[in-house]
Amino acid sequence: MTSNSSSLLRTRDMMADSDLVPPGAPRCLPPRRLERTPHFLPPPGSCDAHVHVFAPDSAGHLAARRSYTPHLVTHEQYSGLAERLGLERAVLVQPSVLGTNNSALLSALSEHPDLWRGIVVIPPDLPDHELADLHMRGVRGTRINRINPGGLELTDIAALGRRLEPFGWHIQLQFNIDEIQDLSALARQCPVPLVIDHLGFARPEAGAKAGPFQSLLREVEEGRLWVKLSAPYRLSRSKDYEDLLPLIDALVAARPDRLLWATDWPHTELWSDMPDDADLVDLIPVWLPDEGLRRMVLVNNPSDLYWAT
Numbered sequence: 271m272t273s274n275s276s277s278l279l280r281t282r283d284m285m286a287d288s289d290l291v292p293p294g295a296p297r298c299l300p301p302r303r304l305e306r307t308p309h310f311l312p313p314p315g316s317c318d319a320h321v322h323v324f325a326p327d328s329a330g331h332l333a334a335r336r337s338y339t340p341h342l343v344t345h346e347q348y349s350g351l352a353e354r355l356g357l358e359r360a361v362l363v364q365p366s367v368l369g370t371n372n373s374a375l376l377s378a379l380s381e382h383p384d385l386w387r388g389i390v391v392i393p394p395d396l397p398d399h400e401l402a403d404l405h406m407r408g409v410r411g412t413r414i415n416r417i418n419p420g421g422l423e424l425t426d427i428a429a430l431g432r433r434l435e436p437f438g439w440h441i442q443l444q445f446n447i448d449e450i451q452d453l454s455a456l457a458r459q460c461p462v463p464l465v466i467d468h469l470g471f472a473r474p475e476a477g478a479k480a481g482p483f484q485s486l487l488r489e490v491e492e493g494r495l496w497v498k499l500s501a502p503y504r505l506s507r508s509k510d511y512e513d514l515l516p517l518i519d520a521l522v523a524a525r526p527d528r529l530l531w532a533t534d535w536p537h538t539e540l541w542s543d544m545p546d547d548a549d550l551v552d553l554i555p556v557w558l559p560d561e562g563l564r565r566m567v568l569v570n571n572p573s574d575l576y577w578a579t
Contacts, residue, residue, distance in 0.1 A: 291339045295367075300341040301536035302544045307354055308551035313565050317359040317572035320467065320500050320532030323348055324365075325374035336367040337418050338539040345378035348535060355533075355551050361410075361576055363442065364391040365538060366418035372404075379408040387576040389413050389442050394426050394433070405437050410576045411465065416445040418539075424456060431460040438579030440464065440496075446471040447482040454485065457494040463575070464494065468501040468534065469521075474513035478520040491524045496575065499557060499567070500532035503545045511553065518557050529567045530575070531558075 291297055324342040332339065345362075352360060360382075362375045372390045379388050388409045392401075412434065414422045422430065424445070431441060440463040447470035450456065457464055472483045489495040499518060502511040521529055533550050558564045 292334065292336075295336045295339045296541065297339040298341070298539050298541060299537075299544045301343060301351075302546055304351055304354055304547055306548050308356065308548040310552050310555050312356045312551065312554065312568055313561070314569075315359065315573075316357050316568040317361065317530075317576070318352060318355075318357045318533050318535070319361045319530040319572055319576075320498055320534050321348055321360050321362050322365040322536060322538060323362055323374060323378050324368075325377060328368065328374050331369075331371045331373070332367050333369045338367065340365065340367055340538050341536065343536045345374075345381060349382070351535065351547065355547060357533075357551075359385045359387075359572065361387050361389060361532070361572070363389045364413055366391075366415050367538075376404075376407055376409075383408055391415075391422075394422060394430050396433075398433075401433070401437055405439070405579075410438070410579065411440040411442050413442040413444065416443070416449075417471070418444075424450075427456065427464075428459040428461075431462045435461045440575065442467065444468070447486050448473065450482070450485075453482075453489055457489045457492075460494075463496055465496040465498065465530070465575070467498055468504055469497060469499065469514070469517060471505060472517055474506060474508075474517060478516045483517060483520075487520055487524055490521060490528050493525065493528060496528045496530060496571075497521055498530045498532050500530075501534040501537075502550075502553070503537070503540070503543065504534075515557075522558065522563065526558075526563055526566050527571060530571055531567050 323345040324340060325344065328342050362378055364372055364375055370391050370393060375388050375390065379386050386408065389411045390404060390409050392412050416424065427441060441460060442465045444467040470486050490497060502514050506514050531554065533547055535547060537545055554564060558567055
């Protein structure tokens with residue numbers, strides 16, 4: 271770990287003095303150092319369903335067309351953080367800035383094969399034998415990201431879903447629900463589950479009765495969508511994220527068995543107001559006020575989605 275850390279520091283220094291931060295891709299803040307343990311202790315087996323990690327050599331793999339330049343935080347750093355937060359399992363999500371080079375994620379999965387799962391970014395024509403190899407290495411889905419540059423299009427969903435169905439995978443979507451004209455049609459054309467990042471970037475000021483959020487809610491109720499309760503700092507405009515409570519309450523009332531929780535560590539693409547991960551964990555009992563709900567969202571749901579196949 272000492273050798274990796276030294277290499278990481280050297281890589282960061284190299285990036286600071288190079289042209290690896292192109293115009294339009296500013297370096298975001300590093301994650302905040304954890305200064306306290308949370309007051310709330312998650313139940314045993316709890317899963318952080320959305321984490322990004324890099325490797326010391328990730329600087330050489332950053333996509334030229336990207337919206338931010340990350341700090342190269344490693345899986346060792348996350349593992350230490352998760353232990354202090356009381357989180358036993360994790361889902362590593364391929365960040366947009368690494369494109370289809372999933373090597374850092376796959377390397378991290380090899381270190382924690384029983385406790386970590388992965389969501390990769392792949393070309394739509396990846397051969398079946400390579401999908402099978404990814405599955406054996408702990409991958410359980412692929413990601414389509416329409417917030418950041420690059421990646422697959424929403425029109426790829428139906429064909430991609432048919433490719434993934436035999437493996438029991440799902441498609442993870444990062445998009446703004448305000449920009450989706452027919453979420454129902456999108457969900458119905460896909461033969462595998464769709465998992466929506468960060469509450470679908472719903473606007474709390476619009477409220478739970480807003481048309482786009484009601485569309486999301488209907489698809490969740492029908493069981494076609496899963497939603498991650500994550501990254502409140504990307505959406506909220508109020509202290510302690512109180513303006514998100516109506517949205518979260520509506521989702522919990524609809525289908526708590528279709529919800530996941532995540533930190534979104536290391537909180538990429540932020541240039542101010544970096545969240546405290548202990549504060550995020552302490553939100554869990556606010557959002558999920560009874561023990562049964564917490565066990566469902568933090569333990570049972572991720573087991574069904576990521577560990578059942």
